[in-house]
Amino acid sequence: MLVPSIHKVVSEEQTSNLADEFVKEISAGDVIVLNGELGTGKTFFVKKALLNFGITDVNSPTFAIVNEFEGKGKFYHLDFYRVEKINELYDIGIEDYFNDKEAISFVEWGNLFSDVLPKKRIEVNFKLNQDLTRDIEFKRYE
Amino acid sequence: MNKQKPILALETSEKICGVCLYFSDDKFFESKINLKNSHSEKIFSSIDYVLNSAGINIKDVGVIAVSNGPGSFTGLRIGMSAAKGLALGSNLPVVPVPTFEAIALQVKKYFKINSEIVIAERVNSDEAYVTKINLDNEKIDFIIPLQVKKIDKLNEIIGKEPIITNISFDEKIINNNFIINIGAPDPFYIAQWSKYFGTGVKTTEYDFMEPNYLKNFLIKK
The missing domain is CATH 3.30.420.200 (Nucleotidyltransferase; domain 5)
Incomplete structure:
Protein backbone atom coordinates (compact mmCIF):
# COMPACT_ATOMS: atom_id res chain seq x y z
CA MET A 1 0.00 0.00 0.00
CA LEU A 2 1.43 3.32 -1.10
CA VAL A 3 -1.18 5.40 0.73
CA PRO A 4 -0.22 6.33 3.41
CA SER A 5 3.57 6.46 3.08
CA ILE A 6 6.48 8.85 2.50
CA HIS A 7 9.31 8.36 -0.01
CA LYS A 8 12.58 10.08 -0.79
CA VAL A 9 13.20 10.13 -4.55
CA VAL A 10 16.43 11.07 -6.29
CA SER A 11 15.39 10.77 -9.94
CA GLU A 12 12.51 11.28 -12.35
CA GLU A 13 12.48 7.54 -12.86
CA GLN A 14 11.76 6.96 -9.17
CA THR A 15 8.93 9.51 -9.26
CA SER A 16 7.58 7.81 -12.35
CA ASN A 17 7.67 4.43 -10.61
CA LEU A 18 5.75 5.87 -7.65
CA ALA A 19 3.12 7.23 -10.04
CA ASP A 20 2.78 3.77 -11.62
CA GLU A 21 2.28 2.23 -8.17
CA PHE A 22 -0.10 4.99 -7.07
CA VAL A 23 -2.59 4.50 -9.91
CA LYS A 24 -3.17 0.92 -8.77
CA GLU A 25 -4.75 2.34 -5.61
CA ILE A 26 -7.13 4.88 -7.13
CA SER A 27 -10.52 4.51 -8.75
CA ALA A 28 -13.35 6.54 -10.31
CA GLY A 29 -14.73 9.21 -8.00
CA ASP A 30 -11.41 9.80 -6.22
CA VAL A 31 -10.06 13.32 -5.73
CA ILE A 32 -6.28 13.54 -5.56
CA VAL A 33 -4.76 16.76 -4.26
CA LEU A 34 -1.15 17.53 -5.12
CA ASN A 35 0.61 20.11 -2.97
CA GLY A 36 4.13 21.47 -3.26
CA GLU A 37 6.10 24.48 -4.45
CA LEU A 38 6.79 25.25 -8.12
CA GLY A 39 9.05 22.73 -9.79
CA THR A 40 8.65 19.99 -7.22
CA GLY A 41 7.15 17.53 -9.70
CA LYS A 42 3.36 17.73 -9.33
CA THR A 43 2.58 17.95 -13.06
CA PHE A 44 5.26 15.38 -13.88
CA PHE A 45 3.63 12.99 -11.42
CA VAL A 46 0.18 13.48 -12.99
CA LYS A 47 1.63 13.09 -16.47
CA LYS A 48 3.21 9.77 -15.53
CA ALA A 49 0.12 8.59 -13.64
CA LEU A 50 -2.15 9.25 -16.61
CA LEU A 51 0.20 7.46 -19.01
CA ASN A 52 -1.07 4.31 -17.32
CA PHE A 53 -4.54 5.11 -18.68
CA GLY A 54 -3.39 5.75 -22.25
CA ILE A 55 -3.32 9.54 -21.91
CA THR A 56 -0.22 11.04 -23.48
CA ASP A 57 -0.96 14.76 -23.87
CA VAL A 58 -1.00 16.02 -20.28
CA ASN A 59 0.22 19.58 -19.85
CA SER A 60 0.06 21.91 -16.89
CA PRO A 61 -3.47 23.28 -16.47
CA THR A 62 -2.11 26.39 -14.71
CA PHE A 63 -3.62 28.70 -17.32
CA ALA A 64 -6.67 26.69 -18.33
CA ILE A 65 -7.46 25.93 -14.63
CA VAL A 66 -8.89 22.56 -15.71
CA ASN A 67 -8.16 20.05 -18.48
CA GLU A 68 -10.36 17.07 -19.19
CA PHE A 69 -9.06 13.75 -20.52
CA GLU A 70 -10.67 10.55 -21.65
CA GLY A 71 -8.61 7.40 -22.00
CA LYS A 72 -9.11 4.23 -20.05
CA GLY A 73 -11.38 6.27 -17.81
CA LYS A 74 -12.27 9.92 -17.40
CA PHE A 75 -9.94 12.40 -15.70
CA TYR A 76 -9.95 16.04 -14.63
CA HIS A 77 -6.61 17.78 -14.12
CA LEU A 78 -7.07 21.00 -12.18
CA ASP A 79 -4.64 23.65 -10.99
CA PHE A 80 -5.56 26.31 -8.40
CA TYR A 81 -2.27 28.26 -8.72
CA ARG A 82 -3.68 31.13 -10.76
CA VAL A 83 -7.05 31.21 -9.01
CA GLU A 84 -7.42 34.39 -6.95
CA LYS A 85 -10.87 34.03 -5.43
CA ILE A 86 -12.78 30.97 -4.38
CA ASN A 87 -15.76 32.23 -6.39
CA GLU A 88 -13.70 31.70 -9.55
CA LEU A 89 -13.78 28.01 -8.72
CA TYR A 90 -17.54 28.07 -8.29
CA ASP A 91 -17.70 29.92 -11.63
CA ILE A 92 -16.10 26.96 -13.39
CA GLY A 93 -18.44 24.51 -11.67
CA ILE A 94 -15.92 22.99 -9.27
CA GLU A 95 -18.68 21.07 -7.44
CA ASP A 96 -19.69 19.34 -10.65
CA TYR A 97 -16.13 18.13 -11.26
CA PHE A 98 -15.78 16.72 -7.75
CA ASN A 99 -19.32 15.25 -7.83
CA ASP A 100 -18.58 13.30 -11.01
CA LYS A 101 -18.31 9.76 -9.67
CA GLU A 102 -17.17 8.46 -13.06
CA ALA A 103 -14.01 10.55 -13.12
CA ILE A 104 -10.77 10.85 -11.16
CA SER A 105 -9.74 14.43 -10.35
CA PHE A 106 -6.14 15.53 -9.88
CA VAL A 107 -5.90 18.95 -8.21
CA GLU A 108 -2.57 20.77 -8.19
CA TRP A 109 -2.15 23.47 -5.51
CA GLY A 110 -5.38 22.23 -3.92
CA ASN A 111 -4.23 23.48 -0.51
CA LEU A 112 -4.70 27.10 -1.69
CA PHE A 113 -8.47 26.62 -1.53
CA SER A 114 -8.97 23.78 0.89
CA ASP A 115 -12.58 24.86 1.55
CA VAL A 116 -13.69 23.46 -1.80
CA LEU A 117 -11.94 20.12 -1.37
CA PRO A 118 -14.02 17.10 -0.39
CA LYS A 119 -13.32 15.68 3.06
CA LYS A 120 -12.64 12.30 1.46
CA ARG A 121 -9.53 12.72 -0.65
CA ILE A 122 -5.95 11.60 -1.17
CA GLU A 123 -3.18 14.16 -0.76
CA VAL A 124 0.22 13.85 -2.37
CA ASN A 125 2.70 16.33 -0.88
CA PHE A 126 5.93 17.18 -2.72
CA LYS A 127 8.93 18.73 -0.98
CA LEU A 128 12.20 19.68 -2.66
CA ASN A 129 15.16 19.19 -0.31
CA GLN A 130 18.40 21.20 -0.33
CA ASP A 131 20.32 18.23 -1.75
CA LEU A 132 17.82 18.25 -4.67
CA THR A 133 16.17 15.04 -3.55
CA ARG A 134 12.39 15.14 -3.16
CA ASP A 135 10.12 13.85 -0.43
CA ILE A 136 6.79 12.57 -1.72
CA GLU A 137 4.17 11.88 0.91
CA PHE A 138 0.85 10.10 0.31
CA LYS A 139 -1.99 10.68 2.78
CA ARG A 140 -5.62 9.60 2.78
CA TYR A 141 -8.38 11.69 4.35
CA GLU A 142 -11.74 10.02 5.08
CA MET B 1 -49.26 38.05 -15.36
CA ASN B 2 -51.07 37.36 -18.60
CA LYS B 3 -53.64 34.70 -17.68
CA GLN B 4 -54.49 33.85 -21.26
CA LYS B 5 -51.00 32.87 -22.25
CA PRO B 6 -49.23 29.74 -21.03
CA ILE B 7 -46.07 29.62 -18.92
CA LEU B 8 -43.03 27.82 -20.27
CA ALA B 9 -41.17 26.44 -17.23
CA LEU B 10 -37.63 25.04 -17.20
CA GLU B 11 -36.22 22.90 -14.37
CA THR B 12 -32.59 21.82 -14.72
CA SER B 13 -31.27 22.28 -11.18
CA GLU B 14 -30.56 18.58 -10.69
CA LYS B 15 -30.46 15.36 -12.69
CA ILE B 16 -33.78 15.80 -14.48
CA CYS B 17 -34.04 18.01 -17.54
CA GLY B 18 -37.65 19.15 -17.14
CA VAL B 19 -39.88 21.38 -19.24
CA CYS B 20 -43.54 22.24 -18.64
CA LEU B 21 -45.88 24.23 -20.82
CA TYR B 22 -48.50 25.27 -18.30
CA PHE B 23 -51.94 26.57 -19.20
CA SER B 24 -53.66 25.65 -15.92
CA ASP B 25 -53.53 22.97 -13.21
CA ASP B 26 -55.77 20.89 -15.47
CA LYS B 27 -54.02 21.54 -18.76
CA PHE B 28 -50.29 21.31 -19.09
CA PHE B 29 -47.66 19.53 -21.18
CA GLU B 30 -44.62 18.20 -19.36
CA SER B 31 -41.38 16.52 -20.41
CA LYS B 32 -38.84 15.03 -17.98
CA ILE B 33 -35.64 13.37 -19.09
CA ASN B 34 -33.20 11.69 -16.72
CA LEU B 35 -30.04 11.22 -18.77
CA LYS B 36 -26.61 12.10 -17.43
CA ASN B 37 -24.86 15.11 -18.97
CA SER B 38 -27.64 15.70 -21.48
CA HIS B 39 -29.41 18.86 -20.27
CA SER B 40 -27.83 21.08 -22.92
CA GLU B 41 -28.65 18.57 -25.64
CA LYS B 42 -32.22 17.80 -24.57
CA ILE B 43 -33.64 21.07 -23.29
CA PHE B 44 -34.53 22.58 -26.66
CA SER B 45 -35.92 19.33 -28.09
CA SER B 46 -38.03 19.04 -24.92
CA ILE B 47 -39.29 22.60 -25.40
CA ASP B 48 -40.13 21.79 -29.03
CA TYR B 49 -41.93 18.66 -27.85
CA VAL B 50 -44.23 20.44 -25.40
CA LEU B 51 -44.92 23.32 -27.80
CA ASN B 52 -45.70 20.93 -30.65
CA SER B 53 -47.86 18.76 -28.39
CA ALA B 54 -49.91 21.82 -27.48
CA GLY B 55 -49.93 23.02 -31.09
CA ILE B 56 -48.53 26.44 -30.28
CA ASN B 57 -45.47 28.52 -31.07
CA ILE B 58 -42.96 30.01 -28.62
CA LYS B 59 -44.38 33.44 -29.44
CA ASP B 60 -47.72 32.29 -27.99
CA VAL B 61 -46.09 31.84 -24.58
CA GLY B 62 -46.70 34.54 -21.93
CA VAL B 63 -43.63 34.14 -19.75
CA ILE B 64 -40.62 31.88 -19.27
CA ALA B 65 -40.16 30.58 -15.72
CA VAL B 66 -36.76 29.15 -14.89
CA SER B 67 -35.58 27.27 -11.82
CA ASN B 68 -33.07 29.64 -10.24
CA GLY B 69 -31.33 27.40 -7.73
CA PRO B 70 -29.68 26.43 -5.62
CA GLY B 71 -28.64 23.26 -7.38
CA SER B 72 -26.18 21.86 -9.88
CA PHE B 73 -23.93 24.58 -11.27
CA THR B 74 -23.93 23.24 -14.82
CA GLY B 75 -27.62 22.40 -14.78
CA LEU B 76 -28.67 25.83 -13.56
CA ARG B 77 -26.48 27.58 -16.13
CA ILE B 78 -28.01 25.56 -18.94
CA GLY B 79 -31.55 26.36 -17.82
CA MET B 80 -30.78 30.04 -17.31
CA SER B 81 -29.00 30.35 -20.67
CA ALA B 82 -31.88 28.65 -22.47
CA ALA B 83 -34.43 30.90 -20.73
CA LYS B 84 -32.51 34.07 -21.61
CA GLY B 85 -31.98 33.02 -25.21
CA LEU B 86 -35.64 32.18 -25.76
CA ALA B 87 -36.77 35.32 -23.96
CA LEU B 88 -34.51 37.54 -26.04
CA GLY B 89 -35.45 35.87 -29.32
CA SER B 90 -39.18 35.98 -28.64
CA ASN B 91 -39.37 39.19 -26.62
CA LEU B 92 -40.69 37.46 -23.50
CA PRO B 93 -40.26 38.23 -19.79
CA VAL B 94 -38.51 35.80 -17.44
CA VAL B 95 -39.49 34.73 -13.93
CA PRO B 96 -36.57 33.34 -11.87
CA VAL B 97 -38.12 30.74 -9.56
CA PRO B 98 -36.44 29.89 -6.22
CA THR B 99 -35.99 26.14 -6.56
CA ILE B 182 -37.14 14.64 -3.90
CA GLY B 183 -33.97 16.12 -5.42
CA ALA B 184 -35.63 18.85 -7.47
CA PRO B 185 -39.16 20.07 -8.15
CA ASP B 186 -41.22 18.92 -11.11
CA PRO B 187 -41.22 21.59 -13.84
CA PHE B 188 -45.00 21.87 -13.27
CA TYR B 189 -44.26 23.48 -9.87
CA ILE B 190 -41.79 25.91 -11.40
CA ALA B 191 -44.70 27.06 -13.55
CA GLN B 192 -47.13 27.06 -10.63
CA TRP B 193 -44.77 29.13 -8.47
CA SER B 194 -44.47 31.58 -11.35
CA LYS B 195 -48.25 31.80 -11.57
CA TYR B 196 -48.79 32.38 -7.83
CA PHE B 197 -45.74 34.40 -6.86
CA GLY B 198 -44.04 35.49 -10.08
CA THR B 199 -45.64 38.86 -10.69
CA GLY B 200 -43.20 40.76 -8.49
CA VAL B 201 -40.07 39.20 -9.97
CA LYS B 202 -41.07 38.98 -13.62
CA THR B 203 -38.55 40.92 -15.63
CA THR B 204 -37.32 41.77 -19.10
CA GLU B 205 -34.03 43.01 -17.58
CA TYR B 206 -32.44 39.59 -17.39
CA ASP B 207 -28.98 40.33 -18.85
CA PHE B 208 -27.29 40.02 -15.46
CA MET B 209 -29.66 37.46 -13.97
CA GLU B 210 -27.60 34.65 -12.44
CA PRO B 211 -28.58 31.42 -10.73
CA ASN B 212 -28.45 31.39 -6.94
CA TYR B 213 -25.52 29.14 -6.02
CA LEU B 214 -25.43 30.22 -2.36
CA LYS B 215 -21.65 30.06 -2.46
CA ASN B 216 -20.04 33.26 -1.23
CA PHE B 217 -17.27 31.97 0.95
CA LEU B 218 -14.35 33.98 2.21
CA ILE B 219 -11.24 34.01 0.09
CA LYS B 220 -8.62 31.75 1.62
CA LYS B 221 -5.08 31.95 0.33
Missing part, protein backbone atom coordinates in the same frame (compact mmCIF):
# COMPACT_ATOMS: atom_id res chain seq x y z
CA PHE B 100 -36.59 25.30 -2.89
CA GLU B 101 -39.83 27.31 -2.83
CA ALA B 102 -41.02 25.25 -5.80
CA ILE B 103 -40.14 22.07 -3.88
CA ALA B 104 -42.14 23.39 -0.90
CA LEU B 105 -45.06 24.11 -3.22
CA GLN B 106 -44.84 20.58 -4.58
CA VAL B 107 -45.01 18.87 -1.17
CA LYS B 108 -47.40 21.34 0.47
CA LYS B 109 -50.48 19.25 -0.26
CA TYR B 110 -49.17 16.41 1.91
CA PHE B 111 -49.02 18.48 5.09
CA LYS B 112 -51.35 20.44 7.34
CA ILE B 113 -51.32 24.23 7.18
CA ASN B 114 -48.48 25.68 9.26
CA SER B 115 -46.48 22.45 9.20
CA GLU B 116 -42.75 22.89 9.41
CA ILE B 117 -40.55 20.98 6.98
CA VAL B 118 -36.83 20.79 6.30
CA ILE B 119 -35.53 20.74 2.74
CA ALA B 120 -31.95 19.45 2.47
CA GLU B 121 -30.41 18.71 -0.91
CA ARG B 122 -26.89 17.53 -1.55
CA VAL B 123 -24.28 20.04 -2.79
CA ASN B 124 -21.34 17.60 -2.76
CA SER B 125 -20.11 14.68 -0.68
CA ASP B 126 -19.80 16.85 2.44
CA GLU B 127 -22.34 19.67 2.17
CA ALA B 128 -26.05 20.27 1.71
CA TYR B 129 -28.27 23.20 0.83
CA VAL B 130 -30.71 23.34 3.70
CA THR B 131 -33.63 25.39 4.95
CA LYS B 132 -36.56 25.06 7.33
CA ILE B 133 -39.90 26.22 6.02
CA ASN B 134 -43.34 26.90 7.46
CA LEU B 135 -46.07 25.90 5.04
CA ASP B 136 -48.44 28.78 5.55
CA ASN B 137 -51.72 28.72 3.65
CA GLU B 138 -50.87 31.73 1.52
CA LYS B 139 -47.11 31.82 1.41
CA ILE B 140 -43.87 29.94 2.05
CA ASP B 141 -42.14 31.20 5.20
CA PHE B 142 -38.45 30.53 5.75
CA ILE B 143 -37.91 29.82 9.46
CA ILE B 144 -34.22 29.09 8.85
CA PRO B 145 -32.79 30.86 5.81
CA LEU B 146 -31.48 28.83 2.92
CA GLN B 147 -27.82 28.05 3.56
CA VAL B 148 -24.95 25.68 2.85
CA LYS B 149 -24.18 23.38 5.78
CA LYS B 150 -21.98 20.37 6.40
CA ILE B 151 -24.10 17.22 6.19
CA ASP B 152 -22.74 15.93 9.50
CA LYS B 153 -23.90 19.19 11.16
CA LEU B 154 -27.46 19.06 9.86
CA ASN B 155 -28.70 17.79 13.21
CA GLU B 156 -28.19 21.39 14.41
CA ILE B 157 -31.13 22.32 12.21
CA ILE B 158 -33.23 19.19 11.93
CA GLY B 159 -35.61 18.35 14.75
CA LYS B 160 -38.64 16.13 14.31
CA GLU B 161 -39.76 17.75 11.06
CA PRO B 162 -40.37 15.83 7.86
CA ILE B 163 -37.35 16.10 5.56
CA ILE B 164 -37.48 16.60 1.82
CA THR B 165 -34.13 15.41 0.56
CA ASN B 166 -31.96 13.46 -1.85
CA ILE B 167 -29.47 12.55 0.90
CA SER B 168 -29.20 9.17 2.59
CA PHE B 169 -28.87 10.24 6.20
CA ASP B 170 -26.81 8.73 8.94
CA GLU B 171 -28.86 7.72 11.98
CA LYS B 172 -26.89 10.27 14.03
CA ILE B 173 -28.40 13.09 11.99
CA ILE B 174 -32.06 12.11 11.96
CA ASN B 175 -34.37 10.38 14.38
CA ASN B 176 -37.24 8.53 12.67
CA ASN B 177 -38.10 11.63 10.65
CA PHE B 178 -40.62 11.29 7.84
CA ILE B 179 -38.61 11.46 4.59
CA ILE B 180 -39.76 12.41 1.12
CA ASN B 181 -37.12 11.68 -1.50
